[in-house]
Amino acid sequence: xxxxxxxxxxxxxxxxxxxxxxxxxxxxxxxxxxxxxxxxxxxxxxxxxxxxxxxxxxxxxxxxxxxxxxxxxxxxxxxxxxxxxxxxxxxxxxxxxxxxxxxxxxxxxxxxxxxxxxxxxxxxxxxxxxxxxxxxxxxxxxxxxxxxxxxxxxxxxxxxxxxxxxxxxxxxxxxxxxxxxxxxxxxxxxxxxxxxxxxxxxxxxxxxxxxxxxxxxxxxxxxxxxxxxxxxxxxxxxxxxxxxxxxxxxxxxxxxxxxxxxxxxxxxxxxxxxxxxxxxxxxxxxxxx
Amino acid sequence: xxxxxxxxxxxxxxxxxxxxxxxxxxxxxxxxxxxxxxxxxxxxxxxxxxxxxxxxxxxxxxxxxxxxxxxxxxxxxxxxxxxxxxxxxxxxxxxxxxxxxxxxxxxxxxxxxxxxxxxxxxxxxxxxxxxxxxxxxxxxxxxxxxxxxxxxxxxxxxxxxxxxxxxxxxxxxxxxxxxxxxxxxxxxxxxxxxxxxxxxxxxxxxxxxxxxxxxxxxxxxxxxxxxxxxxxxxx
Numbered sequence: 077x078x079x080x081x082x083x084x085x086x087x088x089x090x091x092x093x094x095x096x097x098x099x100x101x102x103x104x105x106x107x108x109x110x111x112x113x114x115x116x117x118x119x120x121x122x123x124x125x126x127x128x129x130x131x132x133x134x135x136x137x138x139x140x141x142x143x144x145x146x147x148x149x150x151x152x153x154x155x156x157x158x159x160x161x162x163x164x165x166x167x168x169x170x171x172x173x174x175x176x177x178x179x180x181x182x183x184x185x186x187x188x189x190x191x192x193x194x195x196x197x198x199x200x201x202x203x204x205x206x207x208x209x210x211x212x213x214x215x216x217x218x219x220x221x222x223x224x225x226x227x228x229x230x231x232x233x234x235x236x237x238x239x240x241x242x243x244x245x246x247x248x249x250x251x252x253x254x255x256x257x258x259x260x261x262x263x264x265x266x267x268x269x270x271x272x273x274x275x276x277x278x279x280x281x282x283x284x285x286x287x288x289x290x291x292x293x294x295x296x297x298x299x300x301x302x303x304x305x306x307x308x309x310x311x312x313x314x315x316x317x318x319x320x321x322x323x324x325x326x327x328x329x330x331x332x333x334x335x336x337x338x339x340x341x342x343x344x345x346x347x348x349x350x351x352x353x354x355x356x357x358x359x360x361x362x363x364x365x
Numbered sequence: 366x367x368x369x370x371x372x373x374x375x376x377x378x379x380x381x382x383x384x385x386x387x388x389x390x391x392x393x394x395x396x397x398x399x400x401x402x403x404x405x406x407x408x409x410x411x412x413x414x415x416x417x418x419x420x421x422x423x424x425x426x427x428x429x430x431x432x433x434x435x436x437x438x439x440x441x442x443x444x445x446x447x448x449x450x451x452x453x454x455x456x457x458x459x460x461x462x463x464x465x466x467x468x469x470x471x472x473x474x475x476x477x478x479x480x481x482x483x484x485x486x487x488x489x490x491x492x493x494x495x496x497x498x499x500x501x502x503x504x505x506x507x508x509x510x511x512x513x514x515x516x517x518x519x520x521x522x523x524x525x526x527x528x529x530x531x532x533x534x535x536x537x538x539x540x541x542x543x544x545x546x547x548x549x550x551x552x553x554x555x556x557x558x559x560x561x562x563x564x565x566x567x568x569x570x571x572x573x574x575x576x577x578x579x580x581x582x583x584x585x586x587x588x589x590x591x592x593x594x595x596x597x598x599x600x
Contacts, residue, residue: 243465243466244469246458246462247463250456250458251453251455251456254449254453254454254455256436256438257417257441257446257447257449257512258441258469258470258515259438259439259441259442260438261436261438
């Protein structure tokens with residue numbers, strides 16, 4: 077029963093990673109941009125939520141109505157005025173710029189909030205669980221997180237499959253020059269993609285903040301988990317990212333069971349094993365041309 | 366006023382100059398053919414008109430307004446649409462989605478996916494198929510259909526017949542009169558003189574980045590055209 081319990085906890089933890097990684101997957105898919113500041117930007121959302129919670133006395137979940145529009149705006153402006161200038165010159169400039177941005181964000185957060193651990197208190201939901209048997213209980217918060225992750229990924233997938241903007245995203249991903257021939261302003265579209273990505277990162281950041289404590293430098297480790305989820309699942313596939321997050325989450329929880337210090341390492345080992353055995357990931361979208 | 370006026374345009378690829386003081390006028394309605402050998406500057410001309418490539422001198426006027434400073438996507442909104450050489454359809458989107466994305470700028474006009482299927486019936490049974498899996502001729506038909514979906518006033522067709530079997534080319538060219546009837550002016554670039562001249566109301570012949578001959582197909586003799594095409598001086 078302990079193992080069943082662990083696997084369930086791992087799956088639910090995977091939902092959180094997937095939520096966090098879906099934005100990364102989206103922007104890589106649309107504009108081939110590797111955003112090394114994704115983790116720190118999601119951390120920004122957690123600190124913004126902290127400001128709202130402290131300042132207005134709101135519940136952290138409610139703070140999302142302020143945090144998410146702000147993240148949307150940050151994403152759009154960041155892409156339009158900074159990151160768009162780094163594209164079209166190969167993969168190196170965006171890497172350097174987003175790496176620098178990550179360092180800047182960490183230090184600004186450190187300056188503003190000190191190095192203390194912070195937490196978001198969502199109240200009762202954090203310590204209530206559905207008891208399935210005397211030895212098996214599933215917490216409401218991880219369950220809610222998983223539900224939100226599935227809803228966000230499902231929503232993104234529907235958006236990409238069914239709406240005109242979604243088709244524009246996929247067309248631009250296929251061929252950015254041809255997209256301009258049908259009248260797509262790709263710089264604006266990229267801005268919109270980053271805005272959406274940071275909204276998902278913002279949701280993930282706040283949920284992580286509720287689940288556990290966070291510090292100004294927490295973003296970089298999260299970024300690694302998110303990338304591992306994306307790579308395990310296969311680039312360009314959102315449901316793959318969810319599966320990747322789950323694989324990573326289960327590996328980490330089972331690893332922690334063997335030894336509390338072994339969890340993160342177990343995740344890395346599974347990631348490396350998949351890179352070695354199936355480098356295109358579990359659910360890679362096939363690429364033609 | 367002419368629909369399109371290209372005035373004294375130069376264009377460069379790095380140090381290489383591809384267009385020299387290019388002048389060209391397109392009146393609304395009908396079909397214009399630009400012919401010339403490989404490297405004469407035909408594709409470059411279309412790239413400059415559509416905004417894929419900047420011109421280094423001169424101006425491009427569309428409906429009397431200067432458009433050479435506008436990015437390509439804004440020119441689509443004004444009514445200039447390019448069907449590029451090599452077709453460049455979106456391979457991971459279905460045929461139908463390619464057409465829907467073609468209508469991105471929402472210019473009002475007669476064209477809809479259904480109308481494109483009517484024009485190119487070969488696309489009908491491919492509707493839900495990924496465009497990357499289509500044959501060359503089907504992809505070319507789709508590329509033209511996608512270009513029409515923005516309801517352009519001027520449709521630029523770059524080497525539509527390239528790499529296609531003659532029978533496929535003939536069926537594509539059979540669609541041209543319908544396109545013109547619906548109010549779109551066609552500017553067709555071809556290496557294949559016969560095909561282009563047969564549909565054109567006016568022909569421009571380019572040689573090494575310059576217009577060396579122009580006129581209506583009726584006025585021009587075969588000898589004049591081939592002399593201009595190959596750059597042979599008549600004595």
